[in-house]
Amino acid sequence: MYDERRERRKMRVLLGIAILASLTVLAAVIPSPYAIERPGPVVDTLGDVKIKDETMPVISISDAKTYPTSGELNLLTVTIVGGPEHPASWLSLVPALVDPSQRIAPRSEFFPEGESEKDREAANTVMMDSSQMQAAAAAFRQLKQPVTVHLDVAGVSEKGPAEGVLRKGDRLVKANGKDIVDFVDLRKSIVAAGADKPLDLVIERDGKEQTVSVTPRVPDGGEEPMIGAVLATSYTLPAKVDISLSQIGGPSAGMIFALGIYDQLTPKPLLDGLTVSGTGTISDTGEVGAIGGLTQKMWAAARAKSDLFIMPMENCADLPSTIPSDMTVAPVKNLDEAIHAIETVTEGGKPAGIERCETP
Known part of the structure; x- marks a missing residue:
């Protein structure tokens, strides 16, 4: 015997299941703007x-x-x-909601605008x-045990104080007549010298030492003078x-x-x-x-x-x-x-x- 009410209930259940299945499929394929830290x-x-x-x-x-x-x-x-290249779907976020060892955060927290997964990997390798x-x-x-620190020029800022004075590969040896112990020591020497005043640097270039002069400047938005060079630190170890x-x-x-x-x-x-x-x-x-x-x-x-x-x-x-x-x-x-x-x-x-x- 045909029961219209039962058939309607059955249709509503089937329709609900179909809608839920469709939403689940969409949640599984639609990328979200979030990432999971685990x-x-x-x-x-x-x-x-x-x-x-x-x-x-x-x-x-x-x-x-x-x-x-x-x-x-x-x-x-x-x-x-x-x-950015492999975004997490909305569905993949669900387990992280109930797992205290995982954290959901905006993707931009881990990948700033314009940074790719390869960029992040390369930066992490350097670090x-x-x-x-x-x-x-x-x-x-x-x-x-003795450790010697070396500061080498990795790059020179365009139109910066060191442009035309320092070159990539130069090794900084002394600042204003004092041996450079490490990067912190060099910063102290630059700050002590002051802005717009010549700072004498002894550098090693092509195996020979020579003296050059750089006039530090305070960059726009900065507070302390800088010489406008990117420095890489290396060590001589026992x-x-x-x-x-x-x-x-x-x-x-x-x-x-x-x-x-x-x-x-x-x-x-x-x-x-x-x-x-x-x-x-x-x-x-x-x-x-x-x-x-x-x-x-x-x-x-x-x-x-x-x-x-x-x-x-x-x-x-x-x-x-x-x-x-x-x-x-x-x-x-x-x-x-x-x-x-x-x-x-x-x-x-x-x-x-x-x-x-x-x-x-």
């Missing part, structure tokens, strides 16, 4: 990595005595899903290379350090690299079997700086069953309300504090934790 690969810097079918140590040091290590020293990464050199310098300085990684970029592994180098160069194993994970940029003098994606990296550390998570003090404001797995967290300002935090845990103690973040 935990990325975890790499043990005291272990090996496979690159192009060849297995090699992540950190290798030649021309210096090294010692056995134990435990895991993990660098942490984040993965960004939803770049990774720089962080590796700074990490090695910081580790050797922590061991009281030993050669090679770091082998693939498809990982950015500067945030600097502190972990420094700890790994330090561990190999000291007789006593630093970790003593612990699993330590961490993140933080590092300067060549050992200062630990802020990073992005703190929450995602904390979740990665928890999933790696870390005994200790080391983070920059500068990221205290980014701490999530809930620490994954009640992990032991040690905020640090420099390499020395990071080493001390690890040593405290290996000795059975508890390092200064997130209560440091609450202290002005």
Whole structure:
């Protein structure tokens, strides 16, 4: 017997299912203006990595005595899903809404206007290379070994003070008669010289030293005088350090690299079997700086069953309300504090934790 009401209900249900299916298909193919930040690969810097079918140590040091290590020293990464060339669909955002280890943010936060995925990758590669050199310098300085800093001209600003005076490849040796120790030291010399006054620089060009004069100027919108040159920093170290990684970029592994180098160069194993994970940029003098994606990296550390998570003090404001797995967290300002935090845990103690973040 034909039941008109039942047939209508059936049609409404089928129509609702069809509409829902259509919306789901559209959500799966229509790109959104958002990207997803999620935990990325975890790499043990005291272990090996496979690159192009060849297995090699992540950190290798030649021309210096090294010692056995134990435990895991993990660098942490984040993965960004939803770049300009491969945007995330609306449907792909749904899992991130209920996963505390993932974060949804406007794509422009990760890819400024006009920047492609390749541009970001190239910039991250440069920053990774720089962080590796700074990490090695910081580790050797922590061991009281000599480190020499070199400042080389990587480029000269058009119509800037250095145009026609400095060339790409010049190495800066002295400023106003004083040896240049590092970039910070050079900046102090430029500021001390003042704007619109000649600054004598001793440079090395084609293997020979010569003296040139540059008149620093305060750029539009700036506050301090500059010479209008892009400088690249390099180091002469007591030993050669090679770091082998693939498809990982950015500067945030600097502190972990420094700890790994330090561990190999000291007789006593630093970790003593612990699993330590961490993140933080590092300067060549050992200062630990802020990073992005703190929450995602904390979740990665928890999933790696870390005994200790080391983070920059500068990221205290980014701490999530809930620490994954009640992990032991040690905020640090420099390499020395990071080493001390690890040593405290290996000795059975508890390092200064997130209560440091609450202290002005």
